[in-house]
Amino acid sequence: MNSSSPPLQNEGVAAAFACFPALARAGLLEIRQLIYEVAETEGVGPIEETLKWGQPAYLTSQRKSGTSLRLGVPKSGGYALYVHCQTTLISDARTAFGDAFTYEGNRAVLFNAQTSISDTPLALLIASALTYHRRNKKGPR
Template sequence: MTQPTPPFQNDAVKNTFAGFSETVRPGLLELRRLIFDVAETENVGRIEETLKWGQPAYLTPESKSGTTLRLGVPKAGGYALFVHCQTTIIPDARAVFADAFTYDGNRAVLFNAQSEIAIAPLALLIAQALTYHRRNKKGPR
């Protein structure tokens, strides 16, 4: 497997991507690249790439502006972008984008290897996740 852009931050994540099947790895790498691209345009600071529950996870540790995004392979097949299920990210995306995505409840957007990713709406969904805490910060009471 060639080194993606940006390079993996640690061997555990690199090995996890290497373990994904050839069918889903390209799509997962595309999602990964999009997370880093959106993070740069949204000025959320450094993205930390680590593993959570054995899946590549993306956090905003310095700004703490966002909620964690994870990439993985759901039991039903294909691949997915997971968000924290207690956020409003998926319900908000469903309200705005309706049928642009296939959803798994309030926790994920599902993809299959044969379909193209709808980049523009997905970039907006990722931006919502990476800025979730910044946008939902409650003021003084």
């Protein structure tokens, strides 16, 4: 990853990151950086960073471009990238990437402290989310 992500400016998001366990926080910050890098590469416009359901959430500010991504810590431990469960993103990832990820239903990919984000096709999954509505005429935001 070459560029750096912007500093945390939303106090709620900063507080959420501060509450994550250290190992999970490091992985989630790495995913956050990747989200910003992919957004720039894909030309989806500015990314809005906010809280959804108490978790850091990322979405394009251009309507009808992409669907939101959330970062969090699942009850099973580790950390996760969550997508809107009514999209086809996770089923598409299963088809395209097989066992490159550990999945939680149709809503998340899971990681543990040993996961090297750079060794996964995560950038492709993030790009699919950030361009979801461009590629699919209908779908939840």
